[in-house]
Amino acid sequence: MVAAVVGVRLRTAWHLVRREWWRGVVAGLGLLWMLVMLPWLIWGQAVLADQGASVRGDLLVAAVAILTLGWVVVPLVLSGLDDTLDPSRFRALGVSARTIMPGITVAAFLTLPALFVGGALGILGLSWRASGGAVLAVAIAGLALAHGCLVLAARVSAAWGARVLSSRRAKLATFTALACALAAAAPVAYVLFRDGLTAVIEADLDPLLARLGGTPLGAGVAAPERAAAGDWWGAAWRLGLQAGWLVLLHAAWRDTVAHQLVSPLGRGGGAQRRHDRILEPVRTLIHPRDPATAAVHARLIRAWVSDPRYLASLAGVLLLPVTFFALVVPVFDLDRRWAYVVPVVLAATIGWGRHNDVAFDSTALWLDLVSGRLGQAVMRGRLAASASWALPLILVTALAVIAWAGRWDHAPGLLGACIGVLGVSLGVAAVSGVVIPYRAPAPGASPFGSEVGAVGAGLVAQLASSAVLAVLVPLVLLPFVLSLTVAPAWGWVACVVGAVAGVAGYAGGVRGAGAIYDRRAGALLAAVA
Amino acid sequence: MTNVQAPALSLRGLTKRFGRTLAVDRIDLDIPAGSFYGVVGPNGAGKTTTLSMATGLLQPDAGGVAVLGVDLWSSPEVAKPLLGVLPDGLHTFDRLTGGELISYAGRLRGLDKETVRRRRDDLLAALDLEDAGRTLVMDYSAGMTKKIGLACALVHAPRVLVLDEPFEAVDPVSAGAIRGILESFVGTGGTVVLSSHVMALVERLCDHVAVVGGGRVLAAGTLDEVRGGADDLEGRFVELVGDGREQRDLTWLRLS
Numbered sequence: 001m002v003a004a005v006v007g008v009r010l011r012t013a014w015h016l017v018r019r020e021w022w023r024g025v026v027a028g029l030g031l032l033w034m035l036v037m038l039p040w041l042i043w044g045q046a047v048l049a050d051q052g053a054s055v056r057g058d059l060l061v062a063a064v065a066i067l068t069l070g071w072v073v074v075p076l077v078l079s080g081l082d083d084t085l086d087p088s089r090f091r092a093l094g095v096s097a098r099t100i101m102p103g104i105t106v107a108a109f110l111t112l113p114a115l116f117v118g119g120a121l122g123i124l125g126l127s128w129r130a131s132g133g134a135v136l137a138v139a140i141a142g143l144a145l146a147h148g149c150l151v152l153a154a155r156v157s158a159a160w161g162a163r164v165l166s167s168r169r170a171k172l173a174t175f176t177a178l179a180c181a182l183a184a185a186a187p188v189a190y191v192l193f194r195d196g197l198t199a200v201i202e203a204d205l206d207p208l209l210a211r212l213g214g215t216p217l218g219a220g221v222a223a224p225e226r227a228a229a230g231d232w233w234g235a236a237w238r239l240g241l242q243a244g245w246l247v248l249l250h251a252a253w254r255d256t257v258a259h260q261l262v263s264p265l266g267r268g269g270g271a272q273r274r275h276d277r278i279l280e281p282v283r284t285l286i287h288p289r290d291p292a293t294a295a296v297h298a299r300l301i302r303a304w305v306s307d308p309r310y311l312a313s314l315a316g317v318l319l320l321p322v323t324f325f326a327l328v329v330p331v332f333d334l335d336r337r338w339a340y341v342v343p344v345v346l347a348a349t350i351g352w353g354r355h356n357d358v359a360f361d362s363t364a365l366w367l368d369l370v371s372g373r374l375g376q377a378v379m380r381g382r383l384a385a386s387a388s389w390a391l392p393l394i395l396v397t398a399l400a401v402i403a404w405a406g407r408w409d410h411a412p413g414l415l416g417a418c419i420g421v422l423g424v425s426l427g428v429a430a431v432s433g434v435v436i437p438y439r440a441p442a443p444g445a446s447p448f449g450s451e452v453g454a455v456g457a458g459l460v461a462q463l464a465s466s467a468v469l470a471v472l473v474p475l476v477l478l479p480f481v482l483s484l485t486v487a488p489a490w491g492w493v494a495c496v497v498g499a500v501a502g503v504a505g506y507a508g509g510v511r512g513a514g515a516i517y518d519r520r521a522g523a524l525l526a527a528v529a
Numbered sequence: 530m531t532n533v534q535a536p537a538l539s540l541r542g543l544t545k546r547f548g549r550t551l552a553v554d555r556i557d558l559d560i561p562a563g564s565f566y567g568v569v570g571p572n573g574a575g576k577t578t579t580l581s582m583a584t585g586l587l588q589p590d591a592g593g594v595a596v597l598g599v600d601l602w603s604s605p606e607v608a609k610p611l612l613g614v615l616p617d618g619l620h621t622f623d624r625l626t627g628g629e630l631i632s633y634a635g636r637l638r639g640l641d642k643e644t645v646r647r648r649r650d651d652l653l654a655a656l657d658l659e660d661a662g663r664t665l666v667m668d669y670s671a672g673m674t675k676k677i678g679l680a681c682a683l684v685h686a687p688r689v690l691v692l693d694e695p696f697e698a699v700d701p702v703s704a705g706a707i708r709g710i711l712e713s714f715v716g717t718g719g720t721v722v723l724s725s726h727v728m729a730l731v732e733r734l735c736d737h738v739a740v741v742g743g744g745r746v747l748a749a750g751t752l753d754e755v756r757g758g759a760d761d762l763e764g765r766f767v768e769l770v771g772d773g774r775e776q777r778d779l780t781w782l783r784l785s
Contacts, residue, residue, distance in 0.1 A: 019548065271664070271665055271668075272626075272663045272664055273626050273629075273663050273665070274663065276626070276628050276629050276632050276646075276649075277625075277629060278625070278629045278632040278633045278636060279632050279636075279642050279645060279646060291636040291637075291639050291640065291641070291642075292636060292637045292638075292639065294636065295632070295633050295636035295637055296637075298633075299622055299625060299633055302624055302625065303624060306624050307624055361620075361622070362620050363619035363620045364619065364620040364621050364622045364623070366586055366614070366616050366619050367621070367622065367633070367634060367637070367681060368637065369585060369586055370584055370585055370586065370609060370612065370614040371609065371634070371637040371638055372605065372606055372609045372610055372637070372638070372639075373605045373606040373609070374637065377637075442620065443620055443623055443624070443667075518605075521585060521588075521605070522582075522585065522586070522587055522588025522589075522602070523588050525581075525586050525587065525619075526587065
């Protein structure tokens with residue numbers, strides 16, 4: 001069964017590459033990048049080998065802990081995991097979780113990122129060879145277990161995230177997750193604010209890494225250091241802890257797979273709605289009058305409050321200010337005015353995040369396409385739905401930041417800059433969404449999944465929209481930066497320039513994307529299907 | 530803008546290729562206005578691809594489509610309002626309720642709220658979906674999803690209906706209601722184009738039929754013209770499409 005399941009995974013990838021050549025190019029570029037990294041890894045391994053066992057152990061523990069957190073968080077906020085072997089695809093075959101688990105477990109380790117990280121950890125682990133064969137064996141075993149935990153933790157986090165966001169309490173779950181993230185970051189932020197980064201590193205880093213070495217985040221990686229010090233019992237229990245964590249993660253994943261085999265995501269649980277929100281839309285900041293625009297706007301407002309894929313985007317975006325205030329400001333001991341970055345980056349992230357918005361409709365797009373030449377109306381409705389919540393959020397955040405900094409004289413410039421960045425980034429994203437749409441998780445599928453190669457296609461779209469924004473956003477921000485560095489009078493210029501650029505970017509995005517939408521109407525469905 | 534003498538749907542040299550597969554090969558077809566037109570063909574014959582190109586969902590590689598004399602691909606703002614479309618196998622906006630989905634389709638077509646509200650309620654009642662009108666479409670069965678899709682195709686009172694497998698997964702009672710709606714639509718001058726695998730259904734409903742195979746039209750005309758000397762449409766269909774496959778005996782499937 002393992003060979004059959006893994007075979008399906010590999011054959012699917014091969015067929016997709018044969019069908020769409022650019023997937024092969026993207027995979028080739030990924031491989032090339034990995035090859036470029038190889039000499040650096042070998043060099044890093046040599047540097048590590050020259051360090052003492054304690055420094056080497058600490059560096060590896062820190063690296064693996066950060067990698068593990070990245071693997072758990074990135075699929076939830078940035079791009080999904082390969083879901084070629086999404087367990088729900090096995091539902092009709094009547095197989096049990098026990099039957100398919102070995103196959104999908106092996107397949108999870110056969111993705112390019114998993115293979116690369118495994119290889120990289122293996123190379124860095126060789127730095128323990130100077131401490132003898134037995135220590136090297138412990139290091140390789142510890143790193144292998146840590147790698148296993150990293151890959152399985154990503155699967156479990158994506159599966160749990162999808163399950164929670166698909167529940168009827170999705171909104172509550174999203175905000176609870178944000179509150180938990182805030183609560184987790186708050187003590188760190190408090191200590192960093194109180195003592196400063198340098199003092200924290202001097203006083204707390206060593207104990208922190210030692211503590212991590214006793215947790216599933218770093219136990220396996222810390223084991224060779226204990227073995228090198230002759231503490232074989234310490235090494236053994238750390239390997240045991242890492243192995244136990246691996247078993248636990250696998251059991252948790254198997255539980256979610258078993259659940260997915262019998263419980264489809266994306267059912268509404270028979271929920272009834274009293275009001276027709278297309279004809280009686282919820283009042284928002286923007287309420288379009290044109291019937292088609294208003295209909296699209298109302299539909300997207302419903303998606304923003306109930307569709308797990310949109311809620312996942314929302315949660316990812318809102319994590320930004322939490323991270324900035326909790327970690328970046330205290331770590332770098334920044335002046336309070338640096339907090340102005342938060343609403344500006346938030347505006348750019350929200351806008352940029354909609355660069356594949358049209359593809360979220362998947363093939364349901366047909367209804368918009370057959371209803372006329374509606375490019376302008378559809379794109380205006382889509383952008384209005386995003387702006388309906390994003391604009392108030394950005395303005396409130398900007399005012400909160402100004403209140404925190406105590407510099408109300410900066411308000412006009414910052415508000416203008418934020419409006420400008422939001423409008424321009426939404427406009428660029430709208431155009432990107434119709435020029436280079438790529439396959440997004442379908443309605444009802446896991447919001448954290450992506451098909452083979454979609455990650456690569458997404459990368460092209462993400463890079464293109466990022467490059468355009470990297471050129472336009474600084475132009476919008478220039479007057480505001482001048483108001484902070486040259487003369488306060490530039491603040492009013494920033495206010496006017498931002499408002500004009502925001503409205504122009506927004507309107508230009510609607511117009512441009514709408515025209516392209518109409519011109520590409522016969523190709524859009526195939527592009528997102 | 531429309532030409533009353535023109536065919537309801539006119540396909541000229543319609544061609545579509547997917548990679549090395551020629552899905553639709555220079556199809557020419559005129560569907561008379563006021564007809565109940567069936568499009569039949571084996572799986573993979575190109576029916577859905579043809580209907581997708583005929584309704585603006587898929588850009589043809591070559592050829593043209595006219596709806597009541599209006600070129601669909603150069604004047605979609607005039608041609609598309611004439612069409613009501615029910616595709617097969619595509620998602621719907623399933624986070625809306627059934628009622629909201631009909632309202633959405635109506636508002637996209639530019640209807641005012643009061644008209645949409647009235648037609649929405651009529652359609653829900655006519656298609657036996659009154660109780661499900663406030664339920665999210667994601668909780669619908671396949672048959673209910675088909676019916677709500679049909680309601681979306683009808684809400685703006687189009688002149689030509691293009692329906693891909695409209696009776697698939699629909700229960701017999703609802704199928705009877707749908708047949709009644711479609712027959713009444715044709716009776717008042719509308720045109721229905723439907724694709725189906727069920728020959729008996731096409732024979733019962735349609736006055737014209739086209740048999741599609743290998744991306745080409747193998748026969749087209751009135752039901753009698755296409756049937757020719759054959760006893761029924763199914764016989765003629767098998768004759769046209771050919772059944773050259775070797776019938777393999779699945780002995781392992783026998784219980785005794």
